[in-house]
Structure formats: C-alpha cells, structure tokens
Amino acid sequence: MIKVVVCGASGRMGQTIGRMVKESSDLELVGGINLKPGTFFGAEIVETKNMDSLLKAKKPDVLIDFTIASAAVENVKLAARNKVSLVVGTTGFSSDQRADMAKAIEGNVPAVISSNFSVGVNIFWQLIRDAGKMLKDYDIEVIEAHHRNKKDAPSGTAKTILQILDEEVGSRKKLYGREGMMERSNEIGVHVIRGGDIVGDHKVMFSKNFETIELSHRAYDRSVFASGALRAAHWVVGKKPGIYGMSDVLGL
Numbered sequence: 001m002i003k004v005v006v007c008g009a010s011g012r013m014g015q016t017i018g019r020m021v022k023e024s025s026d027l028e029l030v031g032g033i034n035l036k037p038g039t040f041f042g043a044e045i046v047e048t049k050n051m052d053s054l055l056k057a058k059k060p061d062v063l064i065d066f067t068i069a070s071a072a073v074e075n076v077k078l079a080a081r082n083k084v085s086l087v088v089g090t091t092g093f094s095s096d097q098r099a100d101m102a103k104a105i106e107g108n109v110p111a112v113i114s115s116n117f118s119v120g121v122n123i124f125w126q127l128i129r130d131a132g133k134m135l136k137d138y139d140i141e142v143i144e145a146h147h148r149n150k151k152d153a154p155s156g157t158a159k160t161i162l163q164i165l166d167e168e169v170g171s172r173k174k175l176y177g178r179e180g181m182m183e184r185s186n187e188i189g190v191h192v193i194r195g196g197d198i199v200g201d202h203k204v205m206f207s208k209n210f211e212t213i214e215l216s217h218r219a220y221d222r223s224v225f226a227s228g229a230l231r232a233a234h235w236v237v238g239k240k241p242g243i244y245g246m247s248d249v250l251g252l
Helices: 012-023 048-058 069-081 095-105 119-134 156-169 223-236 246-250
Strands: 002-007 027-034 038-040 043-047 062-065 085-088 110-113 139-146 174-176 188-194 200-208 211-219 242-244
Touching (some): 002 012, 002 048, 002 223, 012 223, 027 038, 027 223, 043 048, 048 069, 062 069, 062 223, 069 085, 069 095, 085 223, 095 110, 095 242, 110 223, 119 156, 119 200, 119 211, 119 223, 119 246, 156 188
Parallel strands (some): 002 027, 002 062, 062 085, 085 110, 110 242, 139 188, 174 188
Antiparallel strands (some): 038 043, 139 200
C-alpha cells in the first residue's frame, strides 16, 4: 500500500482526492494538512504548524498538494526534508518560488509538478504543440474559464499553453483582453473568464482569412484532476530524485 498525505485537505480538490484515495485498493489515506484540524474519510487533519510531526509519525510515501503557492512552497520543503515523494498541482508560483522548490527537491525526492493533472489536458497540450508547428502564420487567441473562487489568472494551464506556443511559433507579445480602438498585430490574445462553478475550460483559436481552427478542452468534474494526481502518486514513488511532469507519467 502506498501511504498518502493530502495538503489542502478541507478544500474542494483535497476532499475529492481524499475520497478517491480512500476508495482505492492500493492507496492508504494516512492524514491531511489544513489551516484548521479535523478529520476526512477516517484520517486526521492536522494544522499546518503540526505537519512535520504528522510526517514523522505516519511516514507517508507521497504527499499530494493542491493549495496556494505560498503554502505549497513550504509544504514541498518540509516533505523533501522528510524524504516524502511529491505530487504538486498548485499553480500561481513565481519564478523565485519555483527555484525554492527545485532547490529543496533536487537530490532529495522525486516530485511530479504540473499545472494540470488531467490526462486529457496533457494530450491537449501535445495537440497545441503540433498545431503550433504547422500554423506559425495564423492569428492566435487563448481563452480560459474557471469558477468564481479561482484567484490566479490566467490559469496555470493557460500559462502552460502560452509557453508551448512561444516554443513553437516564437515569442509574441501577450495582450490580456482588449478595450477601445486598436488594430490587431502579431500578439497572442489572452482572455480570462471567472464565474459560477466552472471547473475548467480552455480553448486555443488559430485564425486566418476564411478559416479558424479551434482546439479545446472542458473539464466537467474535479475528479478528472484527482484521478491524474493519483496516477502520478502511483508513478512517482521509487523514482530517482528530481522534478518530473505529467508527460513523464503518461510517457508522452
């Protein structure tokens, strides 16, 4: 059995992951971390300040983190010190925060870090990469939508899309929304929607005179991300220390 601790245990993603771990035949939910103590699915949730004690007592094989960037960095550092493998789905990291995590991880533990753990999204990214190679002279627009409580914008998934496009079509100015009189140039338009309980929608439009090609992915339930995170949890245990992505997990 692979022993799992979940950070952000009381959040929506934490609850979904906890339930799916509990229902798994080869994963064991041994604890959760959150701002307030409690229980979930038969496991204890401890306050963040008591995380080190929990890790030492339960000796989990993997820690899954879907929290916020500032918290995730500290969670990663503590897990790495305790030699606990990592699955990190938190987004919104600054370059300095990513560097801090990398310093803690390298040479100590294996970690799968991804802005999106959906299998479909990772295939979607590959399709965007292939399209970008062939449609370098097309106008490009990126549109993403999430629930009203999502704080970072654009989403981590959209930022990965933009990174892929930069790699394939060359670096272009990013124009975040449009207002007033302006003529389109060679920018990539980026449009962010926040409302209701939208789980996650992403679309890339490649447009030229007389035609438009659209690639899109829509998530209908958070379990699609949790399922990918559990797949990563199975995969990461026993790997060599270092940072991996979902493309490594899926063999893309």
